[in-house]
Amino acid sequence: MLLDTSKFYNLYFYNVDTKTHSTIFYLNANTIYFHNNKHAHISSIIPLYNNKNRKIKIISAGRTQSNIMWDSWRCVKAPNDNLYAVYMKELENYRGELVVHNLSKNRVVNKVEYDYPEYLDAFQMRRYVHILLNSFIVVFKIKDNAFNLYIYTI
Amino acid sequence: MLLIYIYTPYDYMHGILKLLTSKDEKKHIRDILSRYFAREPAWSTSGWDKSINCTVTLLGGEIPFVKYLESILDIGFHEAHEGIDNALFVAFKYEDNILEVSFSTGQDVVIIKNPTKDSVLPPPNSVLFSKKYELDISYDISKSYPYYIHKVSKNYIFGTDVVFEKTFSSESDYTIMSSRSQLIDINDITILLSKNGIFANLEKHDRNKELNIELYDMYGHYVIPQEESIKFLDLTKIYKNLYNLKNEKCYDCDDFINASDFLITFDIKSKIEYILYKIYQDNYNTEIKIHKYYYYLDETNSNLYVSVIVAKNDNIEDNTKFDFYVFEYNIRKKGLPCRIVMYSVGYDSKILHKKSTDYISAMRMFAYASGNKIQFFEILTRINDEDQIKRIYIHNNEIMLINDIFVIKAKDIRYNRSAILNFGSTNTKDIYHNNYCQVFDYNVVSFVNIFTDKSGEDKRRRYLIILSNIELVMSMPLSK
Numbered sequence: 001m002l003l004d005t006s007k008f009y010n011l012y013f014y015n016v017d018t019k020t021h022s023t024i025f026y027l028n029a030n031t032i033y034f035h036n037n038k039h040a041h042i043s044s045i046i047p048l049y050n051n052k053n054r055k056i057k058i059i060s061a062g063r064t065q066s067n068i069m070w071d072s073w074r075c076v077k078a079p080n081d082n083l084y085a086v087y088m089k090e091l092e093n094y095r096g097e098l099v100v101h102n103l104s105k106n107r108v109v110n111k112v113e114y115d116y117p118e119y120l121d122a123f124q125m126r127r128y129v130h131i132l133l134n135s136f137i138v139v140f141k142i143k144d145n146a147f148n149l150y151i152y153t154i
Numbered sequence: 155m156l157l158i159y160i161y162t163p164y165d166y167m168h169g170i171l172k173l174l175t176s177k178d179e180k181k182h183i184r185d186i187l188s189r190y191f192a193r194e195p196a197w198s199t200s201g202w203d204k205s206i207n208c209t210v211t212l213l214g215g216e217i218p219f220v221k222y223l224e225s226i227l228d229i230g231f232h233e234a235h236e237g238i239d240n241a242l243f244v245a246f247k248y249e250d251n252i253l254e255v256s257f258s259t260g261q262d263v264v265i266i267k268n269p270t271k272d273s274v275l276p277p278p279n280s281v282l283f284s285k286k287y288e289l290d291i292s293y294d295i296s297k298s299y300p301y302y303i304h305k306v307s308k309n310y311i312f313g314t315d316v317v318f319e320k321t322f323s324s325e326s327d328y329t330i331m332s333s334r335s336q337l338i339d340i341n342d343i344t345i346l347l348s349k350n351g352i353f354a355n356l357e358k359h360d361r362n363k364e365l366n367i368e369l370y371d372m373y374g375h376y377v378i379p380q381e382e383s384i385k386f387l388d389l390t391k392i393y394k395n396l397y398n399l400k401n402e403k404c405y406d407c408d409d410f411i412n413a414s415d416f417l418i419t420f421d422i423k424s425k426i427e428y429i430l431y432k433i434y435q436d437n438y439n440t441e442i443k444i445h446k447y448y449y450y451l452d453e454t455n456s457n458l459y460v461s462v463i464v465a466k467n468d469n470i471e472d473n474t475k476f477d478f479y480v481f482e483y484n485i486r487k488k489g490l491p492c493r494i495v496m497y498s499v500g501y502d503s504k505i506l507h508k509k510s511t512d513y514i515s516a517m518r519m520f521a522y523a524s525g526n527k528i529q530f531f532e533i534l535t536r537i538n539d540e541d542q543i544k545r546i547y548i549h550n551n552e553i554m555l556i557n558d559i560f561v562i563k564a565k566d567i568r569y570n571r572s573a574i575l576n577f578g579s580t581n582t583k584d585i586y587h588n589n590y591c592q593v594f595d596y597n598v599v600s601f602v603n604i605f606t607d608k609s610g611e612d613k614r615r616r617y618l619i620i621l622s623n624i625e626l627v628m629s630m631p632l633s634k
Contacts, residue, residue: 126315127199133220145197
């Protein structure tokens, strides 16, 4: 049995994996909530916390979008009613890929590749990704002498 | 729609050139630009706190959104000039349905030319490039919702890793107060630990009501060796304060109050030194030294237990002797003397890690005298080995869990009974290396065992125990 723990906001998420089964669970208000999925893994889920009703909804980013860096995601419901997530995916050789994902339509809107290990840190990454007016995703990328600024309308 | 801007230090210097009026300064920038042809310098940023400014506002008092964002960039060292701090401000501003993107000079920018060290002072906050976008009706923020904002209170907005504080200038604007802050829920109190201070809030929704924690140990829930000073939050006082404010109706549940006054810093080393001075003040010929000490805080009644091993050298025999003490001190009752709950003699430096008969006898006496404090007895029997201590977790002064080799011992402190759970390897050829436990959220204890199996492969096993009060909702008779 393997156990991963990851903290999100003020909650711990627990991912328990055996050879045949896996589950993700968390405790809130003295209740245990399970997210059961045969393929559930902490690196492919995106938790959404609704501060109005204090409920957490776990969304799977899909099988192809695994290796998502824990806590790197930011989610927003855009004015067009679609739910978007922007997160960092870990690639081989210490590279990362920033993904803008329309979760409602399960469609990757765009990707920006980063080839410096410093980007593979969820907290550092927050310097480079911002959501403006709940309608634009702003991405900075500095590579050598070029400052690249991407603005996605969502 | 995707907009892309690419901006280089070469573009920046060209922009500066247009802003300058002094002929000398223009010449310096032209000199720098001419040397950029071989190689341009790189952009860089400082840490999060220094490089990002952000304003979040509330639409209709409810929906938070970022209306202002500013990123600050530096330019690295180049053979043509020194490094340039705060060189470029990239800003996004939303006002009257218009989003403006602007690149401008920072404040107090100094460009020092190499090798002459001539300096150029670009005008501060001068726009190098700007573009405005009028937003149409499809950008209706009232239909949006940011899931990266976790909590909105009267004075603060909590985002992932970032706390925004209400500004003085606007009723609905919040600016970054602190990054890398931490929120902890204990009973029904939420504690915000940030580098700007400690804040507390009484949640509307209760949690972990069965826990009876008076003090929160800032260093964790374990027995901790050799800290010179230790810090605790007085949760009882915080709760009373918040409860009174709530009853006086001058406090809204969602507000956070400054809780820094309820932080207790206890200088444990000075306290031990003082007690030992009082004990040994008449022993003129004996050299006294603190060999080791450990502490354990009973968070439910604020009693701090300190176990101290004292090395004594009387300069007569070439053999250091050790005395063993346990002190009890109530953290919240300042001014009361420390109580010695146990004293033993008989440690020998040559067999330090073996308990002498006197020691065991003393321990037994202590266990007998301290009634149901079996948890403390268990800790004391293990203090010679710091790794052993990492195996113990005491929940709410009721349940004690010990991760022994492939066995979990559960002790019911209240009723003085225990049970053993065999969970690990039954293979006698497995070689045990290490075991410890981790505690999450007071309720979840993860036991970790590291061992080498018979094939020579290193393995790590984890076992979970979730502590929870079980309430019988409905009783059902069993059918035969």
